[in-house]
Amino acid sequence: MTERHFQFWPKRLPTTLTIPETTIYDNLEVSARRYPQKTAIHYYGNTISYRKLCDEANALAGYLQTELGVAKGDRVVLYMQNSPQYIVAFYAILRANAVVVPINPMNTTDELAFYVTDCGAKVAIIGQELYERIAPVLQKGVLKHLIVAAYSDYLPGTVEYELPEAVAAARRDIDNTAVTSWNEALAGGYRPGPIEAGADDLAVLPYTSGTTGKPKGCIHTHRTVQANIVGSCAWYQLTPNATILATLPLFHVTGLQHSMNAPIYAGSTIVLLTRWHRNVAAQLIERAKCTHWTNIATMVVDFLANPNLSKYRLHSMCLIGGGGAPLPKAVGEKLYQLTGIRYVEGYGLSETMAQTHFNPLDRPKLQCVGVPSFDVDARVVDPETLRELGPGEEGEIVVRGPQVFKGYWNRPEENNKAFVEIDGKTFFRTGDIGKYDEEGYFFIIDRLKRMINAAGFKVWPAEVESILYKHPAVEHACVIGAPDDRRGETVKAFIVLKETAVGTVTEKDIIVWSKGQMAEYKYPRIVEIVRSLPMSGSGKILWRVLQEEELKKQKQA
The missing domain is CATH 2.30.38.10 (Luciferase; Domain 3)
Known part of the structure; x- marks a missing residue:
């Protein structure tokens, strides 16, 4: 073990931290008692207090237990975009002594069916715009019940910000006895039973892909999640007066921890965006006086490319950082010139519930993941x-x-x-x-593993290839990562067509078909139809050869 980094450890911070023996839900309950009237969530102009957030989480937990029979250890799927309901649902599931299974809202019906079957969930809490995707899974009997939320229910009477379509959409009725509306679930006034979960009980089951391309659920207890909640608060100096701009998706462990769980532990305010929008982000930084922002490099690049950026006052910001992909040095310098803030990168995985490494705030290095955390x-x-x-x-x-x-x-x-x-x-x-x-x-x-990092999302080539092989015209498929100025890497597929499809199926046809078969971040943005693929003596496709040729081609361009 190296201890070289301790000489650069932040002053006045211990190198070790004691982890709470309490549950993640307890963090919300404590903050609600300490700061009942303080704003917990700012959502496009609407504000929700800590007391209301906690009360709604309890009411939903009571409904889950009383009406849907959710018991200790049961897995509950959380399938929605960033919203106040996401946060309420996350803590409600934990209050019901159950396990949160956060699912990427970009996943398709087939992908959903796998996750639901693998974790054995009988209940899912979803955004209404995702109902058509999950309804077939419900019809197959894998799921037993859905709670459906409309994000517009949490908007203020007058909205001054540009809204994503899913947020602006009015609540709609769904005629299905297995479906309960969000408002109906809360209106029941149910109270949850005793807290039975402890520090070492399963709390969150985020899915990651493996080298085989088959997604795997990562078993995280309240204790493993608390370790990085407490670590984030200490390292980033979160206080009740911090205001966090939340633009990362909350289904992802980085967004979940840094944009939701850590602020709630500290009693901070979360300024929440359902979808990334650079103008709205700048408006909210100015109006809500945001202090902290954890993001991915592509967001920073887009934010700084905004021609209207000089119109906004950003002086309240004191910390900007993230991970997923290195921030280009030129972008980091531009950010520093604009804000006086050095970008702080970190490193972690779904298996470690976000960070294992942080850059020291007063001595960060660009394109470096930092030093080992507490x-x-x-x-x-x-x-x-x-x-x-x-x-x-x-x-x-x-x-x-x-x-x-x-x-x-x-x-x-x-x-x-x-x-x-x-x-x-x-x-x-x-x-x-x-x-x-x-x-x-x-x-x-x-x-070491064969993985593509597309705008911070992990894409496993074997998983994409397995879907491409479903196309009736595909004889062979090989997927690699191609350099991309905006996304860092993007997905490229080399396709060998069946003889009957040669001359009739195009690259564009494959791309269009792929968009309907897999999540948006996974489908190949580039398809190249080739006559053959490099093979080993045993008949294995030599993907590394294609990867090296692609990188060489990009350098020569």
Whole structure:
């Protein structure tokens, strides 16, 4: 274990933190008692107090238990976009002693069916715009009940901001006995039963993809989630007077922790956007006097490219940072010139419920993921021998810490591959190739696993390929990551057509078909139809050859 970074550790911060023995829900209850009338959520001009947020979470928890039979340990799917209802539902599920299964709202019906079946959820809480996608899953009997929310119910009487279509849409009635409207569920006035969950009970089951392309649920207890909630608050100096601009999707662990759970623990205010919009973000920073903003690099690039940016007062901001993909150095410098703030990058995974590494606020390095977080033992090892490597040597990053998950849901074989013993301690293999410098700062070099990072979203080629093979014209498919100025990487598919389809099926046809088969961030933006693919002697497609050729082609362009 390297301790080089401790000489650059933030002053007046301990290197170790004690994790609460209480549940995540308890954080909301405490803040509601401390700051009952304080604004917890600012939503396009509407404000919701901590007291109201807690009361609604309790009412929904009571409905889940009393009417839908949700019991301790049951998994409940949360399938909606950023909204006050998302936050209420998250804490209601936990108050019902159940487990939150956050699902990307871009997922299609087939993808949803897999998640629901895999986690065994009988109940889902959804945004009304997603009903048509999940209804077929309900009809198959996998799900038993839906609670459907309309985001417009939480808007103020007069809205001064440009709204996404899903937010502006009026509430609509759904004629299905297995469906309850959000307002109906809350109007029942139910009270939840006793709190039975403890620190080591399962709390959140976020899904990540593996090297096989098959999504896996990451088992996180209240304790593992609390570790990074408390760590975020301490590192980012969150107080009740902080105002957090929440633009990252809350289904993703970074948004979930930094834009929702940490602010609620601290009693801060969350300024919530359902969808990213650079003008609305700037307006809200100015009007709500936002202080903290955790994002992804593509948001910062778009924000700074706004020709109207000079019209807004951004002086309230004191911290801007994120992860998912490195921020280009030129963009970081432009941000500093505009705001006087150095961008602070971090690193983590679904398996670690966001961060294992942070950049020190007063000494960050660009395109660097920072130093190990509180109580994290991070090492760089040889991927084959597991021999620990020194400064400047590239190898696989392995981590051990209080935020590391307890394993994959119903995936014993994957668990055996995910964890290793080093010096008598259990470490999680991140699958990321990296190194650390003489000062103990870590850098990501490449990925041991075959993964594409498209605008912060993880895309596994094998999963996309498996869907492409469903196309009746596809003989062979190979998916790689292609460099993209905006998204960092984008998905590219090389397709060999069946003889009968040659000359009749085009690249555009494949792209259009793909958009209807998988989530928006997954489908190939680029398709190249080729006569053949490079193969090994055993008949395996040599994807690395295609990847290297693509990178070479981009450099020459």
